[in-house]
Amino acid sequence: MITTTHVRPILIVDDEPDICEALQLALQLEGFSVTSAQDRDTALRILDSLNPAIIFLDYRMPGLDCPNFLIQLRERICDTPIVLMTAGKDPGETAGHLGLHYHLSKPFDLEQMVALIREIETAA
Amino acid sequence: METISHIEQMLERIDTALSAAGEGIIVFEPDGQIAYASTVAKKLLGLPPQQHAPLRVTAALINLSQSNPLPPLHELPSDQLPVMAKIFGVKPERIVRISGAGHERAYLLQDLTEQINQGGGDGEHEFLDIVAHDLRAGLVPIKTYTQMLMTGMMGNLTDKQNETLRSIDQCVQRQVEKITAISDLTKFARNKLEIRHEPLNLAEPLTRAVDGIRKDCTRRGVTVELKLDEKTALIDGDEERLRRIFTALLARGVRQTVQGQSLGAQLAYQPDGRAQVCIWDNGDARNNGDLELLKPSGWEMVMARIQKDRSLGIVDLATIPELVRLHGGTLAHTADAAGTSVVFHFPTLTRTPRQAESKP
Numbered sequence: 001m002i003t004t005t006h007v008r009p010i011l012i013v014d015d016e017p018d019i020c021e022a023l024q025l026a027l028q029l030e031g032f033s034v035t036s037a038q039d040r041d042t043a044l045r046i047l048d049s050l051n052p053a054i055i056f057l058d059y060r061m062p063g064l065d066c067p068n069f070l071i072q073l074r075e076r077i078c079d080t081p082i083v084l085m086t087a088g089k090d091p092g093e094t095a096g097h098l099g100l101h102y103h104l105s106k107p108f109d110l111e112q113m114v115a116l117i118r119e120i121e122t123a124a
Numbered sequence: 125m126e127t128i129s130h131i132e133q134m135l136e137r138i139d140t141a142l143s144a145a146g147e148g149i150i151v152f153e154p155d156g157q158i159a160y161a162s163t164v165a166k167k168l169l170g171l172p173p174q175q176h177a178p179l180r181v182t183a184a185l186i187n188l189s190q191s192n193p194l195p196p197l198h199e200l201p202s203d204q205l206p207v208m209a210k211i212f213g214v215k216p217e218r219i220v221r222i223s224g225a226g227h228e229r230a231y232l233l234q235d236l237t238e239q240i241n242q243g244g245g246d247g248e249h250e251f252l253d254i255v256a257h258d259l260r261a262g263l264v265p266i267k268t269y270t271q272m273l274m275t276g277m278m279g280n281l282t283d284k285q286n287e288t289l290r291s292i293d294q295c296v297q298r299q300v301e302k303i304t305a306i307s308d309l310t311k312f313a314r315n316k317l318e319i320r321h322e323p324l325n326l327a328e329p330l331t332r333a334v335d336g337i338r339k340d341c342t343r344r345g346v347t348v349e350l351k352l353d354e355k356t357a358l359i360d361g362d363e364e365r366l367r368r369i370f371t372a373l374l375a376r377g378v379r380q381t382v383q384g385q386s387l388g389a390q391l392a393y394q395p396d397g398r399a400q401v402c403i404w405d406n407g408d409a410r411n412n413g414d415l416e417l418l419k420p421s422g423w424e425m426v427m428a429r430i431q432k433d434r435s436l437g438i439v440d441l442a443t444i445p446e447l448v449r450l451h452g453g454t455l456a457h458t459a460d461a462a463g464t465s466v467v468f469h470f471p472t473l474t475r476t477p478r479q480a481e482s483k484p
Contacts, residue, residue, distance in 0.1 A: 022265035087260035107263040
């Protein structure tokens with residue numbers, strides 16, 4: 001059900017195409033503008049021309065050192081909220097160590113993801 | 125010099141292990157100068173303090189000098205330990221002291237010390253962690269598409285279609301619980317099983333666990349009961365893991381019972397302030413030895429049982445004693461022809477149960 005259309009898009013960075021596709025479709029149907037990247041280089045290229053409202057970032061991606069990638073992300077976008085998505089153990093602790101306030105533990109509820117987006121939007 | 129070399133080798137091993145996880149090490153000299161910084165740590169240090177501070181720096185404080193050894197931990201000036209803890213972003217109790225054969229002393233974070241002690245024996249557990257990670261991640265699209273359909277985002281569905289989707293969603297949830305149980309079992313084997321500590325009303329995980337097996341009970345023609353104390357109190361616990369404990373025992377109860385029999389769960393607060401949870405069924409339990417796993421047992425016994433059964437079916441039960449212990453609780457059980465009863469006691473945060481603020 002499309003309710004609103006958000007001007008600033010949401011960026012999903014995850015190496016699993018099925019995850020990107022599912023989340024992209026779900027959020028688009030919720031009225032969000034969404035784009036996705038399945039590797040670090042693509043994500044950085046997107047960020048050269050796009051200022052997303054929120055980035056959903058998979059923690060463990062092949063060839064992606066998350067802390068280093070975060071440094072590169074922060075060079076491009078300082079204040080954009082980043083949500084760590086991880087299927088690993090202790091997601092809250094992992095996010096905390098990376099200095100990230102938000103995380104989602106895979107597999108999460110769609111409702112949970114949308115609620116988090118609303119929370120971040122409200123906090124902004 | 126031999127022992128210094130040993131410490132250097134140890135650092136290299138830690139560095140290699142942590143770099144893969146994007147973590148770094150910083151080694152401080154007693155005067156506060158940085159003696160060593162790993163590649164990742166160097167990158168982190170290149171950032172302005174306000175930005176690198178929250179990033180993970182798994183740090184070690186080590187004195188490599190034989191002439192100026194660090195004091196034993198208990199002799200540290202009282203103001204130094206909190207400072208070290210602050211630098212590392214950890215609780216002071218996570219910092220431990222190790223000693224070299226000479227005068228060297230080093231302070232390491234506890235988890236690093238464990239890593240050193242365990243050496244390379246973590247390979248297969250790390251493999252299981254990776255497997256668990258990928259299995260969980262693979263459920264994201266299934267869950268997302270299912271919930272898109274369930275919430276009507278793709279159009280209206282019939283009641284039968286909705287019921288089917290609820291079943292798929294429930295299967296996904298069970299799969300997640302099974303994966304988490306396997307993951308917990310590997311942590312248990314490494315003495316690394318930890319729980320979340322949050323104020324928690326036990327009625328919540330218990331209710332969710334009972335709700336999760338209602339459909340199975342209906343299918344089997346078994347009656348399910350849930351009795352909750354009118355009073356309520358909080359415990360310090362991990363909701364997800366407690367729900368898994370209760371679900372594992374209730375699901376076992378479903379398997380034990382036949383049409384016309386019953387099972388249930390009860391939460392009651394004791395006069396001594398403890399919370400008591402009883403999970404019971406009246407199925408004949410004489411020929412089932414699975415509850416032997418509820419006695420504290422080692423990893424080897426659990427593995428032997430898994431190999432004997434050629435199944436991971438008991439994996440949920442295997443971590444229960446340890447999880448209960450981590451909650452500061454106790455458990456006891458009886459199992460015979462009349463049925464099974466498992467009784468848990470957990471300490472509550474509020475010693476005197478108070479009346480529920482709202483009760484339907």
